[in-house]
Amino acid sequence: MTAHGEQVIAQNARLVEVDTSSGINAMLNRTPLRPGPLAAPPAGSGLRPVPGDRGLPFIGLGIHTVLYGPAFQIQLLRRHGPVSWWQAFGRRIVAAAGPDAVQDVLLNKDKAFASGWPDVIGPWFDGGLLAMNAPAHLTDRRLMQAAYSDEALSGYVRRMVEDADAAMARWPVGQPFKAVPAIRKLSGQITTRAFLAVPYDEDGRWVMDAVEACIRGETALIRRSLPGTAWRRAHRARGRLAAYLTEALPAARARAGGDFLSVLCGVEGQDGARFTDRQLVDHMLFTLLAAHDTTTSATVATLYFLGKHPEWQQRARAESLAGAPLDMDALDRLHVLDLVIKESIRLVSPSPIAMRVTVKDTDILGHFVPAGHLVSVCTGVNQLLPELWPQPARFDPERFSPQRAEDRVHRLAWAPFGAGAHKCIGMQFGMMKVKATLDNLLRRFEWTFPAGYEAPWRFTSLPAPADGLPIVLRPRREGAHDPGSV
Template identity: 70%
Template sequence: MTPRRRNQHTDNAVLVEMDTAHWFDTVLQRFPARVGELAAPPTGAGLLPVPGDRGIPFVGFGVHALRYGPAFQLHLMRRHGPVSWCQAFGRKIVMVSGADAVQTVLANKDKAFATGWPEVIGPWFDGGLLAMNAPEHLAHRRIMQAAFSEAALTGYIRRMAEDARAVLARWPAGTRFEAVPAIRELSGQVTTRAILGVPYEPAGRQIMHAVEECIRAETAAVRLAIPGTTWHRAHRARRRLIALLSRAVPAARAREADDFMSVLSLVGGPDQGRFDTRQIALHTLFTLIASHDTTAAATIAAVYFLGRHPEWQRRAREESLARAELPVSVEELNGLETLEAVVKESIRLVSPSPINMRVTVKDTDVLGHYIPAGQLVSVCSAVNQLLPELWSHPERFDPERFTEGRNEDRVHRLAWAPFGSGQHKCIGMHFGMLKVKATLDALLRRFSWRFPDGYQAPWRFTSLPAPSDGLPIVLRSPAER
């Protein structure tokens, strides 16, 4: 493998090219690729085998995927085409990139693909939509739609905006600190009252600590319930959360409030059905994890790019200050067009959910390449968001590409797909975008920030993407910018 050396004069080069600046990267490149085919197509089928690489014995390209993220996926696409395979930690994984290949898998017209997430991240999403297949997925999704209506979102976002404002009032100004852990905690602080109707202190903090235990286990190397391991702690945290949430359901039904759990406990009817107590607990747990982890990653990305591009930060702040501070409505947040474009561009470059996992339930093909049943497939949707054939100068931060007149995201329906596509498209995508915008709106009103010239975040991809240096930041009042 001979990746291109990082171009120091290109914006966000590490996102589109595998960096070779560190000695460890040089070591990785010295291992032979060991090219081979995934499986021989059936005789007379007229299909091609999937090309790919074995990489390092057992480890394969697992380290490359964790270290370089979408840049490694781009490398595979350049080397082998839109359908390829690689070995990672003892397992062969088909990698699907490019708009047409991704659309084929996510549209799933021949019903050949099922969700592959349980095989990758374990049981942490069990009982949630992400771990379900049709027809169970469709039945649960139809019932849940009411919990993500605009009327319901208004209640959640109002609480989140209020809490974000209160929390940010306690953030340090003029002092250097790491933004990544601070933003993750902020996400938890604005989540519990909106989702559970529970204040963050003290009960909400304990709940979000348990949620974080589950999140950390998603990428655990040791997957044995041995005391002291991440896997064991996560199983224990999940049991506590399910028990706690199950006990909370009767009170949620009785209060008929505007928090997510209360709304979810009341949706459905004679024709639609209604979730039982455990189902409500499981869907609420999934929503806690998803609404916390991915939105924190999106907020981190937006804070980074706003700090790198002060002119966009100024425009977004002026737009926020042009409206009343509180209460915040869905309509008002949707009207923050500059901030909307900034967030969309941020998660184009650094997608909180860069892949979708599927598994084949029968022999099938993608773009004429044979994939046997039982094969794990990584749908690399974030790669599409970095392809020069879909985006002008894709490595550049350019929110204007999402504005009327350019609309680069509409070149192909899978050009920009941070929330997935098809039947498994994220049911909470509007909720997630509103939460991120409400948080950034509150942050822009109170602070300004700027990163040193030449600073590029060292993104890591061991779980959801985040800068490995914690993203050191100094906040100042907008007047000091």
């Protein structure tokens, strides 16, 4: 292995290992684990108890969860095996990690697992696919498929490309700025017209501000509608968004497609079924929240790794510059960028867990789990296991090449969009949005990070660097990375 490769592994080690070196990390490492079983299995069942850790009173190991994300889940896996539990802020949560445990839960053979997201993040996704269960989930998912057809996606992509180009032309050059808030704002700027046919002016900014308020409500510590709390602001924002979308439905029905809401209004099942106004509003709310947050996280991760690996940035830029003006087909042909995005969201998954709740007593790989327990399905852990990925901390986009296809060693080795019945319906849409953003960046700018810089990833909601990812963009040198020079 080269010295450069060794440096890369050291830099990414905190994605797979809990930091115990100094400060709060060293203090947290001394937290008493207080191990014990989750619950006694029924007599004669032949099932085993789930092992786990209580940690501190009430807080448990909740801070570890927020700070370390998948690295903490890997630590649980190594300590207790593929099925374990830990306490976090007064609640016991079961962890299913490793391909077999994840598959056992997501297959849901005895229908013991329902969506656990409403219990974790609150009511912001109510009525959306993520919070629904069978059979309503399957019915609505089938009906929504038309809004994600290639023809529909082509219309959304065209608008996103235009808006990304206009917004990025105003980004600062040659001076430090923080990439995370800039990309969050950019996501809003390319969302409102593609989703609602609303330019990012006064109305568009208002919509995305309300979306951001709902997202902040997901991680609110005080979950009471008290004055001044994020929870209350989120409830009010959701109510205003619902009213706004309800008023927008007649105009959306009158449009000839091109934006997500208009297409969704027009979808019709084979039996003539259509969404009611309430269903349209609920699905639109969910789509706005989910698409904004996850694509921001994926874009940030890929921007970071492209800056850490100039050789891959150069390859991706050459491919972009060789292409025609972007449309759906052109984005599909960006194979190098596709490899880089896939590897980036393997290392830093936008959605590293799927949440389920047991609706009846059941078992996971022979471990007894009583009804009423949250289950964290650790798909992000699978993406970082040496049993599945050689040198898992190493940034290596060629893993996803047809020749190596490491993502196919197990059907759940790589699942950043989830799996099973709740696999993200908008994964292709999301990838197109991320590609459109990064392609524009590559065409306009060059960027690197200092050799010793390692993004301090935190997992309070979706993964993002705690320092906002400081960056300096430089204008692309004409001809320096043209296809003929690579």
